[in-house]
Amino acid sequence: MANDNGNGAAAQFKAGVWSDNPVLVQLLGMCPTLAITNSVENALVMGAAATFVLVCSNLVTSVLRPLIRPHVRILIFTITIATFVTIADRYLAAHMFEVSKKLGAFVPLIIVNCIIICRAEVCAIKNGPIKSLCDAFGIGLGFTIALTILGVIRELLGSGSLLGYPVMPAGFEHWVIMVLPPGAFLTLGIVIGVVNHLRLRRSAGGAA
């Protein structure tokens, strides 16, 4: 087991980014995904904050796992996560005030982001710190990538800009609906459809 630890860790990382992508495949953490992807900047900051919390909580859970009794584990997870979310929230409020104001309640809501509890329960409570860390980075990156894809689509079509810089040609009619709530559902639905289509085609090709 110790031998394939490095391999296992790398595989864990890759799975988090693509085949087990938390948003596009496992459909976890939908609330922030839909709510804050109206601009790329929000998406990146949210991805970074969630990754930070995920990495820290996975590390702590994994180190503490001999001490955690099964029946109180969910409580321990939530308290651990809440602590790190508080740190992230204070940091954002101090150094990136504008973004933190835009994200609003969604920074504290990382506490109930099911991705993080899910990783603690599925991975960190059963595995050593190294594997848990790789898992956290992989899932965090996968989450950030998914958010960024949605952010790019919605900001490009909805406000004609990327990271705040206008990129669309003059005269481009903004699709206002894309930055409003329905646009979020619409974009995510279509992106998930496309991802599913690619996966179906790949597995069909593999079988043939």
Place this chain on the structure above:
Amino acid sequence: MTIGSLIMLFIAAALVNNLVLSMFLGICPFLGVSRKVDMAFGMGCAVTFVITLSAIVTWLLVHGVLVPVGGAMSLDLSFLKYVIFIAVIASMVQLVEMYLRKFFPSLYTAFGVFLPLITTNCAILGACLLIDMRSYNLVEAITFSFAGGIGFALAITIMAGIREHLVFSDIPKAMKGPGITLLVAAILAMSFMGFAGMMR
């Protein structure tokens, strides 16, 4: 504060700023538990119940304990809010579960697995946080959280009704399941945007 403004707040929280369809809170149960109307309705009722209770308890804790204690020690204890909120919600759910099992066993079996699931429903924590951010008073907090719960129940029940019919339609393979559900949610969200005209 008049009755009129409370009614306005109720309509705003239940319809115009629907927790699910315009604030994206509680999306996971909205997508996960909306296959059957009766299940969706049960979930909606359970959430409404817990959201109102948690809003009351967290409001009382913030204004009855955190603010005066912080004031007495001349400290800003607001950084403790998140930890306290999530602990209150988790124990509220636990309490409600025990209470129902003891006194209303039929209701308890009807709710089943949904009760523990509510702990990680971001609609609850979201509502408590919003109440705190907008510094509502107690009556407003109760109205807001109850209306939010009703809004959640409404959205998830409508969604389940549509999905029960969706089963019979011919959908491209890749769009089956979550894909088409999200598109339906998009159309629902657009129709709920129409309620914005009520607030004027």
